[in-house]
Amino acid sequence: MNLFPDEIRRDPYPLYEQMRSSSPALHIAPFDLWMIFDYEGVKRALTDHDAFSSAVTPPTGKAPEWIVFSDPPRHTKLRGIVQRAFTPRSIAGLEPRIRELSRELLDQRIEHGTMDLAADYAGPLPTMVIAEMIGIPAEDRARFMRWSEAIVNLSHTLSGGEEAARVVSEHAAVKEEMKAYVADLLDARRRAPEDDLLTRLVEAEVDGERLNEDELLNFFQFLLAAGTETTTNLIDNAILCLLESPSELARVRAAPDLVPAAIEEVLRHRSPLQMVFRETRRAIEVHGQTIPAGKLVLPVIGSANRDPQQFRDPGRFDVARDPNPHVGFGHGIHFCIGASLARLEARIALPDLLTRLRGLELASKEPWEPRKALIVHGPARLPVRFEPGRRAGGRAAGAHAASP
Ligand code: HEM
Numbered sequence: 001m002n003l004f005p006d007e008i009r010r011d012p013y014p015l016y017e018q019m020r021s022s023s024p025a026l027h028i029a030p031f032d033l034w035m036i037f038d039y040e041g042v043k044r045a046l047t048d049h050d051a052f053s054s055a056v057t058p059p060t061g062k063a064p065e066w067i068v069f070s071d072p073p074r075h076t077k078l079r080g081i082v083q084r085a086f087t088p089r090s091i092a093g094l095e096p097r098i099r100e101l102s103r104e105l106l107d108q109r110i111e112h113g114t115m116d117l118a119a120d121y122a123g124p125l126p127t128m129v130i131a132e133m134i135g136i137p138a139e140d141r142a143r144f145m146r147w148s149e150a151i152v153n154l155s156h157t158l159s160g161g162e163e164a165a166r167v168v169s170e171h172a173a174v175k176e177e178m179k180a181y182v183a184d185l186l187d188a189r190r191r192a193p194e195d196d197l198l199t200r201l202v203e204a205e206v207d208g209e210r211l212n213e214d215e216l217l218n219f220f221q222f223l224l225a226a227g228t229e230t231t232t233n234l235i236d237n238a239i240l241c242l243l244e245s246p247s248e249l250a251r252v253r254a255a256p257d258l259v260p261a262a263i264e265e266v267l268r269h270r271s272p273l274q275m276v277f278r279e280t281r282r283a284i285e286v287h288g289q290t291i292p293a294g295k296l297v298l299p300v301i302g303s304a305n306r307d308p309q310q311f312r313d314p315g316r317f318d319v320a321r322d323p324n325p326h327v328g329f330g331h332g333i334h335f336c337i338g339a340s341l342a343r344l345e346a347r348i349a350l351p352d353l354l355t356r357l358r359g360l361e362l363a364s365k366e367p368w369e370p371r372k373a374l375i376v377h378g379p380a381r382l383p384v385r386f387e388p389g390r391r392a393g394g395r396a397a398g399a400h401a402a403s404p
Pocket residue numbers: 046054067068069079130223226227228230231234271272273276277327328329330331333334335336337338339341342
């Protein structure tokens with residue numbers, strides 16, 4: 001089984017289907033890792049954290065010290081602190097700013113009638129939102145984008161080799177640069193608290209414990225990796241799904257209150273994150289196969305979300321699917337902390353794109369080029385065209401009041 005060719009990366013679903021029926025738990029000998037493809041098996045791996053640890057050892061060595069790679073009791077402590085900074089109120093407070101950023105990004109391209117949706121909109125929007133949320137000054141944004149890329153590139157290392165070694169050393173350099181930068185920002189917030197994530201994290205305590213400087217730095221690194229490319233893919237994949245299904249696009253245009261359900265369906269149908277990492281703590285039987293202790297396991301959520309045992313007509317993109325118990329944001333104790341932020345960004349982005357970019361269509365008949373990192377799913381570039389329109393400028397865009 002080879003997941004690397006572009007045509008498979010664009011459409012891994014026939015292969016997943018084959019695997020779900022022939023080998024729902026498969027040993028990948030060259031990497032000595034296991035993949036789980038069916039909904040029940042994936043959900044079990046995500047839920048049973050006593051059997052499936054998140055403290056994994058990837059083929060390239062030690063995993064970064066990120067919350068997502070931690071187990072209780074350390075995970076419980078980290079999650080308790082981080083959750084205090086991701087309250088529904090603090091996420092909702094970002095809404096006006098996300099609308100503004102979305103409007104500014106569209107303003108930069110709307111008169112041209114063309115754009116690369118990935119590079120000009122879906123990429124920068126989540127990165128700018130996180131920069132804003134953390135409290136990174138606007139003038140440092142370019143540096144922040146460069147760091148974000150180096151960190152996201154870490155997920156290219158799964159296959160090992162020269163490319164992996166280059167990415168790892170690039171990341172080490174960025175980590176040092178970021179360390180000095182974040183230390184300065186933290187000092188500033190300790191002296192003069194502001195209304196941002198940085199201040200909330202500096203102040204958040206669980207049982208009298210705060211995050212130390214290293215933990216804070218690790219958390220910021222992880223936010224950059226977890227909150228950017230995933231959300232970019234959600235927006236890109238939503239547009240791809242809708243443009244490929246004119247009848248579903250027409251339904252959303254006719255009934256804009258379907259937008260939230262349509263976004264859930266994108267998370268299921270073209271899951272931005274296709275797989276996560278676990279390691280067996282002991283020998284575990286899955287579908288009659290024994291996975292020995294200490295083995296890397298990849299629960300493939302992109303495949304679980306297409307399992308016909310769980311979803312009726314799973315290959316159909318249905319913007320009103322209900323119920324839709326997808327595992328696109330994971331499940332259990334590691335369920336995505338940023339889910340409500342990602343949903344909010346997509347709920348702003350989709351109506352904005354569909355109302356402001358009239359006649360939106362793909363600009364190329366060529367198959368889209370998939371992103372490099374194996375665990376994510378979405379286009380590296382997404383050239384689109386539309387009728388040139390007018391800039392919205394400084395006035396309130398009102399896109400949320402209009403229908404898509
Ligand atoms: C569409 C966008 C996103 C998708 C598909 C996504 C997906 C996921 C998934 C599947 C997990 C579980 C990983 C596991 O079980 O090993 C996860 C965890 C996490 N995500 Fe997201 N994510 C998205 C956006 C975000 C954003 C915007 C943020 C923050 C700003 C974020 C922060 C996190 C954090 C902190 C965790 C770790 C939680 C823990 O270990 O307890 N994510 N995400």
